Amino acid sequence: MIGAGVAGCALAAGLRRGGWDGPIDLWEAGRGPGGRAATRRCRQDVAWHIDHGAPLLNLLEDPEPKLVAPLREGGWIVPWREPAAALQADGTLGPAAADPLLGGSLYRGRQGMDGLCRGLLALAEAQGPPPSPTGHYGTLVRHLAVRHEGGWRLADANGAVLGDADWLVLTGTLLAHPRAMERFGWSEVPLLQATEGLDDGDLASALAALARMEMEARTNLMLTIKPAAAARWLSLPFRLLSFDREAQGRWGLRRLAIQPLADGRCGVVAHGVPAADGPAMAALEGAVAGALEPWLGERPCGGEALAGVSQRQLMHWGAAFPVAPGLPPAAMVCPASRVAFCGDFIAGAGFGRIEGALRSAQALAGRLLALALLLCLSLGGPALAAAAGAVPYRCDGDLLLATSDNGAVDAPGIPNTTGGTVPGATVLLEWRDLRLQLPRTNNAGPPSYTDGLWWWSLEDPQQPRFLHRRGAIEQFSCQAVAAATPPADGH
Ligand SMILES: Cc1cc2nc3c(=O)[nH]c(=O)nc-3n(C[C@H](O)[C@H](O)[C@H](O)COP(=O)(O)OP(=O)(O)OC[C@H]3O[C@@H](n4cnc5c(N)ncnc54)[C@H](O)[C@@H]3O)c2cc1C
Incomplete structure (x- = not known):
C-alpha cells in the first residue's frame, strides 16, 4: 500500500480483521502515519503537538464505518465536544451548522488526530498471529514497474529498489495524476508509464478518471501561543471557528482551530481559502488578527499581528481536498494489473473527508478479500x-x-x-x-x-x-x- 493515511491504515485493519494473513507493507513519505489527518510533533518539545490538517472527523452517514466502534472502544478516538461557531462577514458569530465538516457525529484522535491512524494500525496488529503490517516511513515511492513474473516493483527517486509486491494499492493520487509533473517536475505519471503495455481497460479508464480529477490546495498557518496569551485564546466562545462564504471573502480564511496543550500553551491553526501557492505567513497572521479583533483586542505594538506567539509555521497542502465527482467505486479494483485504489478521492458517502477514506478502505478490503476467496474457490x-x-x-x-x-x-x-x-x-x-x-x-x-x-x-x-x-x-x-x-x- 502506498500511503499510511486514514485509508491505508484502515485498509490494513480491514484486511487483517477480514482474515487476510499475508504480508502487508505500507510505504509512506511522511515521518509517521496520518497523512492529511496527521499530528505534527517535536522530539525536543514533547508537550507540543499540533493537528496541522484535519482537526476532527465527522460521520454523516449511517451505518457508521465498521472500524469506528473498535476505535472508540479502544479509546483511540473520543467524541469532540468543543464549542464551534461560524463567523459572518459583519464580524458577528452564528451557529456553525452549515459547515459540512461539522455535521453529524464528531470525533477527534486521543492526544492528537494521529491517534486515529495509530489506532487503526493497532487494530491490524491485534489480529495476530499474522505479522503486523510493516510501515516504511519517510520513504517516497517515486517509480513503479511491473515485474516480469507478475506483481510490482517499487523504487525511490534514485531508482533504488524499495520492495516487491503482488498487489499495489494507491491510497493517494500522487503516482497516478499529472499534477506531480507540474508540481515536482516529474517527467511522467509513474503508474501510467509502468502500465503502458499492459492492455488493461479497467486500469486505463481509472487512470483517465484520475487525470481529470482536480484538487483544492490549502495553506495553513500554525501558531504556538505562550501560556500567558493562550489563556485569552482558550476563553474564546469557540474552539473551532468556521468562516461563512462572505467571511471567507473578507478575511481569506476558511477555519480556525484552537488546540490546547498540556502545559498551558495552545496551538492555533488558521486554514486559508483554496489557493495554489497560498498567502504568505504575515498575510495569514494579519487576517487572523483582523477577524478576531473583537475578542483579542487591538494588535500589539512592534509590527507583529498577534501577541504572545512563540512559533510560526506554514503548511502548504498541494492536494488538500479532491474535487467531486471523484473516482467511481467500480474503478477501485483492476484485477488484471493487480492495482487497487482507496482514499477520500473515491466517489460516495464521505467524499473528501475522513469518513470517505474509512468507507473506501472498508469497501476495498471487502473486495480484495472476496477476490482472494474467489481464487481459493476456483482453485479448490x-x-x-x-x-x-x-x-x-x-x-x-x-x-x-x-x-x-x-x-x-x-x-x-x-x-x-x-x-x-x-x-x-x-x-x-x-x-x-x-x-x-x-x-x-x-x-x-x-x-x-x-x-x-x-x-x-x-x-x-x-x-x-x-x-x-x-x-x-x-x-x-x-x-x-x-x-x-x-x-x-x-x-
Ligand atoms: C487542512 C485540512 C483540513 C481538513 N479538515 C477535515 C475535517 O475537518 N474533517 C474531515 O473529515 N476531513 C478533513 N480533511 C480531509 C481529511 O484530512 C482527508 O479526507 C483524509 O485525511 C484523507 O485520508 P486518505 O488516507 O484518503 O489520504 P491521505 O491522508 O492523503 O493519505 C495518503 C498518504 O499517502 C502518502 N503518499 C502518497 N503518495 C506517496 C508516495 N508516492 N510515496 C509515499 N507515500 C505517499 C501521503 O504522504 C499520505 O500520507 C482536511 C484536510 C486538510 C488538508
Whole structure:
C-alpha cells in the first residue's frame, strides 16, 4: 500500500480483521502515519503537538464505518465536544451548522488526530498471529514497474529498489495524476508509464478518471501561543471557528482551530481559502488578527499581528481536498494489473473527508478479500464452496456467495415447493460489503427471493438474475464460478 493515511491504515485493519494473513507493507513519505489527518510533533518539545490538517472527523452517514466502534472502544478516538461557531462577514458569530465538516457525529484522535491512524494500525496488529503490517516511513515511492513474473516493483527517486509486491494499492493520487509533473517536475505519471503495455481497460479508464480529477490546495498557518496569551485564546466562545462564504471573502480564511496543550500553551491553526501557492505567513497572521479583533483586542505594538506567539509555521497542502465527482467505486479494483485504489478521492458517502477514506478502505478490503476467496474457490473447486455451505458466483466482477436456508418453516400444503424451497425460506447473499437476507417469494417457477429492493432468482442456475430497484432497476451480471484446474506451475 502506498500511503499510511486514514485509508491505508484502515485498509490494513480491514484486511487483517477480514482474515487476510499475508504480508502487508505500507510505504509512506511522511515521518509517521496520518497523512492529511496527521499530528505534527517535536522530539525536543514533547508537550507540543499540533493537528496541522484535519482537526476532527465527522460521520454523516449511517451505518457508521465498521472500524469506528473498535476505535472508540479502544479509546483511540473520543467524541469532540468543543464549542464551534461560524463567523459572518459583519464580524458577528452564528451557529456553525452549515459547515459540512461539522455535521453529524464528531470525533477527534486521543492526544492528537494521529491517534486515529495509530489506532487503526493497532487494530491490524491485534489480529495476530499474522505479522503486523510493516510501515516504511519517510520513504517516497517515486517509480513503479511491473515485474516480469507478475506483481510490482517499487523504487525511490534514485531508482533504488524499495520492495516487491503482488498487489499495489494507491491510497493517494500522487503516482497516478499529472499534477506531480507540474508540481515536482516529474517527467511522467509513474503508474501510467509502468502500465503502458499492459492492455488493461479497467486500469486505463481509472487512470483517465484520475487525470481529470482536480484538487483544492490549502495553506495553513500554525501558531504556538505562550501560556500567558493562550489563556485569552482558550476563553474564546469557540474552539473551532468556521468562516461563512462572505467571511471567507473578507478575511481569506476558511477555519480556525484552537488546540490546547498540556502545559498551558495552545496551538492555533488558521486554514486559508483554496489557493495554489497560498498567502504568505504575515498575510495569514494579519487576517487572523483582523477577524478576531473583537475578542483579542487591538494588535500589539512592534509590527507583529498577534501577541504572545512563540512559533510560526506554514503548511502548504498541494492536494488538500479532491474535487467531486471523484473516482467511481467500480474503478477501485483492476484485477488484471493487480492495482487497487482507496482514499477520500473515491466517489460516495464521505467524499473528501475522513469518513470517505474509512468507507473506501472498508469497501476495498471487502473486495480484495472476496477476490482472494474467489481464487481459493476456483482453485479448490466445488468441494470448498460446499464445505462453506455457500454457492459462489461472480457478479459484476466481484465474488458473491449465496447461502440458502429453509429455516424453521412449517408449511404443509404450500403449493410451490420447487427446488426444495418453500415460502419462508431465505437466501443470504454476501457481495462486496453487503449482506442481504432475502425471503423466498411465492412466485411460480424456480426459486426467487426479494425484500422489495433486491431480487435474486435462479431461472438459470448458471446465471442467476440479480436486480436492485433504486428508482430505476439496476441489473448485475452474475455467473456461477466454475472450478478451475490449478495452473501448471503450481502457484
Ligand atoms: C487542512 C485540512 C483540513 C481538513 N479538515 C477535515 C475535517 O475537518 N474533517 C474531515 O473529515 N476531513 C478533513 N480533511 C480531509 C481529511 O484530512 C482527508 O479526507 C483524509 O485525511 C484523507 O485520508 P486518505 O488516507 O484518503 O489520504 P491521505 O491522508 O492523503 O493519505 C495518503 C498518504 O499517502 C502518502 N503518499 C502518497 N503518495 C506517496 C508516495 N508516492 N510515496 C509515499 N507515500 C505517499 C501521503 O504522504 C499520505 O500520507 C482536511 C484536510 C486538510 C488538508
